[in-house]
Amino acid sequence: MKHIKTLNTQTLTNTMKKGGCGECQTSCQSACKTSCTVGNQTCENKK
């Protein structure tokens, strides 16, 4: 598209299909401890 560049191919809707395994890191264990930073975690479901 001439006017629109989309940065990502994955969508949240797609993650409904295989998500919810719970193997991801607990957000507060990393480097915050006083906020909530779920969005910067990485999915650990390699299936």
Added chain:
Amino acid sequence: MIHQYQNNGYNIVLDVNSGAVHVVDQQAYDVIACLNEMNADHTADTLKTKETEDTLVKQLSGYDAEEVKELLADVIALTEEGRLFTKDTYENIIEDVKQRKTVVKALCLHIAHDCNLACKYCFAEEGEYHGRRALMSYEVGRKALDFLIANSGSRRNLEVDFFGGEPLMNWQVVKDLVAYGREQEKRFDKHFRFTITTNGVLLNEEIQDFVNREMDNVVLSLDGRKEVNDNMRPFRNGKGSYDLIVPKFQRLAKSRNQEKYYIRGTFTRNNLDFSKDILHFADLGFEQMSMEPVVGPDTDSYAIREEDLPQIFAEYDSLAKIMIDREKHGKGFNFFHFMIDLEGGPCVYKRMSGCGSGTEYLAVTPWGDLYPCHQFVGEEDFLMGNVDDGIVKPEIADNFRSCSVYTKDSCKKCFARFYCSGGCMANSYKFHGTIHDTYEVGCEMERKRVECAIMIKAAMADEGEES
């Protein structure tokens, strides 16, 4: 829901419910804004009507009509692909998500309710957490690890953070618990990811070697410039801690190849120019950094207030630009609060259900009591059980489990809800006396950080195309 903003010369369109991020030119930006204003619930069908096209062309009469129509076709295509005007279909499944059986996968072990510093903003009140000074015994720690294994179901990776107070004040127990954990992981086919959060005062070569061998991550507490750090992080005799700590942290970071650690600061109203502290970290040679806003009531002189937000936003903007520039020149560093994974981030189940405190994540006091997270320690209403008897008040876990982005009115309207997952429940409790609310000043900062993080991705994508 669509969120549009302009930052550092980029026009960014975030399709909130799909997470799709579009970088657009001014014309596309205006077309999407106009369509969104016309009807925020547009579907591909409503976008295709003659009425939509006519209204759009009329309202954007300053642009060439054919170009506008071409853009409308692009918007329709993206909407059909599920990347614009995506509906929130997750609310329908939240009840199922909330009723799933959860396992405990992480513990915050309060290995020492004591500290050798007297940081003025400490939520643990110099390590004591509204209680008494105490060190966790090996016996209590061992039972905590047993509790974790027994309650972790089939989850293999278990996280244990050695926290305080200052955990190095009880170092032998940390070492013994790591050894115990390593024995148990073989027996139960588990893998412990140990981490430690330290102020560095007692850090030495022996500890460094052990930490490098055994700890997946190390959080090193330092606030930045010497005068900033020493003002808020003095020893009990009032002397600053910077000079003692910085060389130790530099050695540790280098010995870990500048990976798997964070130098973590707290900024307050006293250093609203905190980007200088982050750059100071970079000047000291650190590459992994975190800088958290202090959380405290307005009655604390150092607390962040609503009126401080414009300056804080300007700091985040300035930091983002500097980070892009440094990255381009091969001198990049990682800032925890601008980290965002647009491709491989967490699934939507995780994003709507929050941090896991009270269900997947618990804190253990030195005497073995269980709380929903480290920030609730000492709040007796949140005492959930102990390492001997396990969870004796499951209703507390149920209360935390019931919390999601759909139970908070402010989240329903917020574009950042799938990045913070409803925010910190402890902060909500501190400001509103309930975990089912949000801490608005924190939300404002989170929204700004998400915007900056996405803008950095846009800039880096630009850079990739140019090179």
